Amino acid sequence: MTLALLHTSPVHVPVFDGLRDRHHPGLDLRHVVAEQLLVRARAEAPEAVAGAVRDVLAEAVADGAAAVLCTCSTLGGVAERHAAELGVPVLRVDRPMAAEAVRADRIVVVAAVESTLAPTLDLLRDEAGDRTPSITTLLVDGAWDRFLACDHDGYLDAVAATVDRVDPTDGGVIVLAQASMTDAADRTTTPLPVLSSPRLGLAAAAANAVRRHG
Structure with a gap:
């Protein structure tokens, strides 16, 4: 069972690994770090990267993720709107x-x-x-x-x-x-x-x- 996490900074990886180890042992986390998504969202708007977010999520699902968690608050709303088309739960961390x-x-x-x-x-x-x-x-x-x-x-x-x-x-x-x-x-x-x-x-x-x- 794999949960994919979409991050826009690598600093989140050890944080969520630590939480997994303490509270959800056995859960397989697959970290996807896409820093450029936040850079673009700040320069333009979150909606401007909606297609790119969808592509990243789709790749995670294709790799076997049973669910996806977006840890970026700026992009969380954009990410969770793709749940229906991707066929797996897509959640925003906040x-x-x-x-x-x-x-x-x-x-x-x-x-x-x-x-x-x-x-x-x-x-x-x-x-x-x-x-x-x-x-x-x-x-x-x-x-x-x-x-x-x-x-x-x-x-x-x-x-x-x-x-x-x-x-x-x-x-x-x-x-x-x-x-x-x-x-x-x-x-x-x-x-x-x-x-x-x-x-x-x-x-x-x-x-x-x-x-x-x-």
Whole structure:
């Protein structure tokens, strides 16, 4: 049973391997890293790479993937729309996190890349349904430049500092919009819940792969 993961950065590979080892032993993960997809999506728009995303997903399915998990929040919505034509579950990593976040009345979305904001907001509104939680966004200034420069600690520290500037007296939850931000939660001091996507997203994708394989 194979679960394919579409990444736009190689930093996600050890993160998801570690989660698999801890929570889903025996699950075969096949990592596909396509950094150029995010580069193009940021320069143009996520929809501009829809065909390229579909081709990458189709290749993973042809190679035997029972399900596919897109770990890029910018491209997640584009990816999951191809599920019907590909014939296997295609999931975005941040949907389970969004489903948990919309239980709160106030959500603060923290992102390092501006192209992530619109897809994340659309996802939260979709999961909220008839509910209308207050949603605000914070873009971490300079964080993505640090990420691209492989300054991982600087990147996480910048994210954590932005999280800690959120006024906790207003309540609610904080959403880390990108999977690469996950470890920043351990560096924060906020009393508010800080949600990230990898663990929840992998669990949902693993369950779909099991059902598909079974």
